[in-house]
Amino acid sequence: MKRPFFCFLLTLLLITLFIPGGCREPEKKPVKEYRYQEPEITLYDNNTGEKKRIKMEEYIAGVVAAEMEPSWPVEALAAQSILARTFTLHKIKYEKGVPQRGADASTSTEEFQAYDPSRITPRVREAVKRTRGEVIKYKGKYIRAWFHSNAGGKTATAEEGLAFKKEATPYIQSVTDPGQKVADPDDQEWTATFTLDEVRSAVIKQAGKDPGQISSVSIVKKGPSGRAMTVRLGNVEISGPALRLGLGPERMRSTLLDRIAVEGGTLQMAGRGFGHGVGMSQWGAYYMAKEGKTHTDIIHYYFKDVEIEKIWE
Numbered sequence: 001m002k003r004p005f006f007c008f009l010l011t012l013l014l015i016t017l018f019i020p021g022g023c024r025e026p027e028k029k030p031v032k033e034y035r036y037q038e039p040e041i042t043l044y045d046n047n048t049g050e051k052k053r054i055k056m057e058e059y060i061a062g063v064v065a066a067e068m069e070p071s072w073p074v075e076a077l078a079a080q081s082i083l084a085r086t087f088t089l090h091k092i093k094y095e096k097g098v099p100q101r102g103a104d105a106s107t108s109t110e111e112f113q114a115y116d117p118s119r120i121t122p123r124v125r126e127a128v129k130r131t132r133g134e135v136i137k138y139k140g141k142y143i144r145a146w147f148h149s150n151a152g153g154k155t156a157t158a159e160e161g162l163a164f165k166k167e168a169t170p171y172i173q174s175v176t177d178p179g180q181k182v183a184d185p186d187d188q189e190w191t192a193t194f195t196l197d198e199v200r201s202a203v204i205k206q207a208g209k210d211p212g213q214i215s216s217v218s219i220v221k222k223g224p225s226g227r228a229m230t231v232r233l234g235n236v237e238i239s240g241p242a243l244r245l246g247l248g249p250e251r252m253r254s255t256l257l258d259r260i261a262v263e264g265g266t267l268q269m270a271g272r273g274f275g276h277g278v279g280m281s282q283w284g285a286y287y288m289a290k291e292g293k294t295h296t297d298i299i300h301y302y303f304k305d306v307e308i309e310k311i312w313e
Contacts, residue, residue: 002223034133035311041092044103046111051103059105060084060114061128061221066114067147068282070121073289076282077127079298082308083145083280086135090142131295133312136303138171143306147280150187151177151225152256152273154301160223161255161278163241171303172278174224179283180272182290186285187274190253194267202246203238211236217262227255227277241276249275279303 039056063084064070064077088105091097091112097104098111106112136143146158158164158172180188196214203211211234220237221230228240238246240255252269254277259270280302288298296308 025237034313038133038312041088041104042097042102043097043115044101044106044111046106046108051101056085056088057132059088061120061124062115062117063088063113063169064115064128065119065121065124070119070124072123073288074123074127074130074299075293075295076285076289077124078131078282078295079285079289080147080282081128081131082134082136082295083147084113084298085133086142086145089135089265090144093142094193105177129297132136132263133310134308135311136299136306137309138303138306143171143303144169144279146172146276146278147222147282148273148275149276149281150179150273150275150283151277151281152188152254152271153177154225154256154277155279155281155284156223156225156227156255156277158278160225160227160229161241161276163229163239169239173304175302177281177284178287179281179285182287183274183283187253189270189272190274191268191270192247192251192253194247194251196262196265196267198247199233199267202243203233203236206242207236207238209236214267215262217260217267218304219257225256225277228257228260229255231260 040053041056041059042051043054043059044051060081063078067084068077068080092104098106107115136145153176156175157173157174158169199214201210208230214234218232219228220232223229230237231240231243244255245254254271254273254275254279256273257269257271261268280298285298288301299308300306
């Protein structure tokens with residue numbers, strides 16, 4: 001008498017197992033796929049003249065340690081990590097790295113960016129690990145990941161701070177920079193004196209014109225942040241960034257000038273900030289990290305309408 005009921009239960013069990021929505025295995029979440037694997041690059045050592053192969057993330061750790069104080073907050077170091085990675089990949093993709101050395105990168109700051117693995121600390125390691133594979137893009141392309149020490153209160157556009165006109169960089173805009181609040185005194189304000197012979201040689205080298213005997217100087221054009229974009233020395237006009245390069249960026253620390261004059265047979269300057277002022281201010285990143293901001297907050301503050309993309313695990 002109980003057999004029909006047993007058959008009914010068996011049939012119901014089979015239906016439950018095989019019809020859609022029955023007792024199936026839980027769906028597996030798709031595995032995140034990244035566009036690339038971590039690359040190995042060729043690094044030219046300017047001290048030894050040798051080239052070596054090095055994994056990208058190991059290289060980035062050496063760059064961050066050299067470009068920023070290793071004892072700074074991890075989130076500031078993390079922002080620097082993403083900039084260093086983006087800078088490197090941009091140079092490799094669009095400029096073939098350092099072709100004159102037959103390498104992807106170089107340890108020379110003039111040729112590429114600073115690199116010093118002896119300064120790597122656990123904090124630097126943590127920052128690089130936290131941002132592993134992350135880069136900054138604007139409309140799908142790596143940005144020009146510029147940075148500097150301190151903007152002196154306001155960052156510069158690329159044309160203003162670097163005389164850069166090669167391509168549009170709408171993600172670089174002039175913003176208020178908090179770095180001036182915390183930067184070392186020498187990175188906040190500076191003064192410099194140059195002989196007129198030094199200035200004349202610098203102008204000839206950078207502008208290709210002889211200003212003659214220099215008896216006067218004036219700022220012809222200023223940019224959005226107040227930086228000197230064009231300076232007249234004698235009878236020659238020269239861009240502010242070119243003049244800074246000619247006189248030496250360690251002495252003429254910025255183009256954000258509060259004073260420039262020819263006095264006593266010398267060119268005298270006083271200014272604020274340290275560096276070209278374009279992109280991320282390192283002291284600004286330090287301040288923001290101390291205030292509890294994340295590396296993504298820092299990057300999105302200094303670079304507008306960009307995306308941070310993780311391209312390898």
